[in-house]
Amino acid sequence: MRLLALLAAALLLTLCAPASTALSPDPAFRQQQLRFERVRAAYHLHQTSVHQLLRRNGIRPERLELFVRAFKVGRRVEVWGREQNAGQFVLLRTYRLAGTSGTLGPKRRSGDRQIPEGFYHIDRFNPDSEYHLSLGLDYPNAADRRHAGPDPGGDIFLHGSDVTIGCLPITDAGIRELYVLAVEARAAGQTAIAVHIFPFDMTAENLARRVGSPHLAFWQNLVSGYQHFEDSHQLPQVSVNEQGTYVVH
Structure with a gap:
């Protein structure tokens, strides 16, 4: 019985960071990114205005915590921020989703042109x-793998341009500013x-x-995570159970 309990616990895979997390600054990450010409150009254009935006919203850049939320209908990408583990997120920017592909509904296989739906993280910076x-997402996550076919696809990004076959394009101008924000958050820990x-x-x-x-039924499973943020402007803790269902804690 103990072994079964341990196996069940292992299947409950955490997707979102805990609401309160000790973060360690990593300024070397910013320096590593600034080795790339496009990142240097983005910083030249946006570093000052990004820092001003953050300070207007009561956020010290060195304590920045970000959250991104996207909607297919309405074609918008929202960027929220707060000081690390300090109160509610505030809306910093809304970018227009400059292109879409597929239809409403989750991504389930490679080549279906679908933009995923669900709860993800940025796990790659591509300068x-x-x-x-571009900023890569951790698609497929545990829920996607449970419900998708043998080849769920991958390489889903927030990126520049206005074309897509399953990614989230916000134009070159949009991604430059968002990339600076994301690098600043990563450098802040x-x-x-x-x-x-x-x-x-x-x-x-x-x-x-x-x-x-x-x-x-899939969309109804997303409601509690959406509503938690709507009500509190704080991130929910989300995991995936053995049935591949999102669970909000």
């Missing part, structure tokens, strides 16, 4: 992207920048309009 600059992707605002009204969708 020399084919699409100017935030190793896991959460990215939540939704088909639309997860309200009861919007779900009721799509009651006949084959994705309804």
Whole structure:
């Protein structure tokens, strides 16, 4: 019985960082990124204005914590920030999603052109992207792997340009500013920048309009994580159980 309990615990895979985490600054990360020409150009354009934006919102750049939220309907990417483990997130920027592909619903296989939906993190910084600059997501996560086919695909990015086959493009100008924000957060010690992707605002009204969708049960599983942030402006803790269902703690 003890072995079964341990196995069950192992299957409960944490996706989002705890609400309160001790973060260790890593200024060397910024210096490493600044070795790349496109990152230096982005800093030249945006470092001063980014720091001013943060200070206007009561955030010291060296204590920055970021959160990104994207919506397919309405085509927007929101960037929220706060001081590390200090109160509520505030909306810093909203970028237009400059291109979309696929339809509403989660990504389930390579080549389906779908933009994923669910709870993710930035896990890669690409300073020399084919699409100017890009920030990689940890797709497929545990929930995706449980429900996807044998080849769920991968390489999902927030990036520049206005074209996509499953990624989130916000134009070169948009990604330059967001990249600076993300590097600053990483240099401040935030190793896991959460990215939540939704088909639309997860309200009861919007779900009721799509009651006949084959994705309804999946979307209902996203509601508690969406609503937690709407109510508190703090990140939920999200895990995945053995059935591949998101669980909000």
